[in-house]
Amino acid sequence: MVERILKLSKGNTEMPEILILEKEIIHSNNPRYMFLYTYYFPNQNLNDISKAILRTNDKRYINFFFIQIHHIDLDIFFLKILEYDNQTIFYTLYDRKNLDDIFFIKGISRMLENGEDKYLYLIFYYYFLVLNRFHEDIFHLLLKLENTLNEKNYKQYLVNLRHSIREEPRYYDYYSPNKYHGHHGCIPDMIVCHISFDYGKMIKNFYTNTLEVSSHFAISESGDYTQFVSLEDSAWANGTSLNDSSDVYYKFAKNNIVRNRKINANYYTYSIENESIDGSLTKKQYQTTLKLMCEIIDYVEHTYHINFKIDEEHIVGHQDINPLVRTSCPGTKFPLKSLIFDLNKIYKRI
Ligand SMILES: [Zn+2]
Known part of the structure; x- marks a missing residue:
């Protein structure tokens, strides 16, 4: 059906x-x-x-x-x-x-x-x-x-x-167990932006293996960040399913690349969470987000010898991938366009 x-x-x-x-x-x-x-x-x-x-x-x-x-x-x-x-x-x-x-x-x-x-x-x-x-x-x-x-x-x-009601952030000196090793033969070529209400809670959840969620990075309102998953590995942030009985079925994606790739999107995406309710970022958060995006782009370009495409098809919000279940991630105020603009300036692509 x-x-x-x-x-x-x-x-x-x-x-x-x-x-x-x-x-x-x-x-x-x-x-x-x-x-x-x-x-x-x-x-x-x-x-x-x-x-x-x-x-x-x-x-x-x-x-x-x-x-x-x-x-x-x-x-x-x-x-x-x-x-x-x-x-x-x-x-x-x-x-x-x-x-x-x-x-x-x-x-x-x-x-x-x-x-x-x-x-x-x-x-x-x-x-x-x-x-x-x-x-x-x-x-x-x-x-x-x-x-x-x-x-x-x-x-x-x-x-x-x-x-x-906030969780106090706790720090670990090792990565989260919630991940896939490697990228399943894919070259990761997308960055997915997320928001979540509580930085401390994210840290707690991303280290809880029974919850089966994680992200590569999470950034607090004050601009601090934690890395949970190495760039060599795949986080569990915005998976797609090949099964049409799932609400994250890959053909539901709004993003063309995801809709045409019959493979779990977690394998070819990097994910960045920001602590926010409506997607707006503090100045420090914005700067940290930009810095981490550069880190990802540099890593992909050096590891796979490709040009990371900096555009709205490759740097996206969670709702572009899982629109049925995530209507408010990363929120209406998330500055996706200006991040893409600034990255293009940094990499002299415009
Ligand atoms: Zn999300």
Whole structure:
């Protein structure tokens, strides 16, 4: 079915054929096919399929629907989201951009009822300090957490709150066990940029072998960095699967190179994580990112005797590779274009 959806989405498919596909998918009761159908046919009428996916009660794909499909009835879907846990509500409010205040009001109210946890702290921080928005009702919700706050001290309170849920960075003098040895015969020719909320947590996770995640580098807000995987090896940051039952199926990639390479993208990519919520980098982070990108480019050029291509096909964001599962990595404010521009200047390619 996935191949059929992909194939039909490419050609000038006639309307009747699309409607037959839609009927079959609704009949299948498979929330994943329903999501993929609307993702690849965004201009269809979504009434029937919306009802069908809500009936499945499948948290993962209802969440994907809300975040990624443009013309859905947001109010109806959000009511469903509100039945879920704080983590799901947080990521829904975070991943779907430009939501009106009313969604934050409803979402945060429900999160407060569900109980205090780090996602509740993060959503206040995200709303007031990252999005830099203000609404009287949301401020009143914040007062339920701490009733001594006023308009002068609440920002500092939120900064402290975020600090309180951070992991203290721990340093190791060896590389992470989470990696593949070598590059599986590939010449690595891409750099993938990521963001993550917490530098200390990244270090902890990237050394935890049961989590099976890592990156070549992670950079903190202050511009410090840790290397987890040698440039000779492949990190586990943005893998693609050859199996179409996976949500990181390589043919889902937005990037042409990845979509045409029938091999796990981890083998031919280097990954750099930055500590950030919306993709914006501090000056020091930007400089460290640039320095590490140069280190990677120099290494590839010296080791494989090729010219590393410095362009938007080769220096990319995580969402270009795994768009279904990573809509906010590396975030709307990530300075990908200016990094590519500066690298081209450094290597005198322009
Ligand atoms: Zn990522």
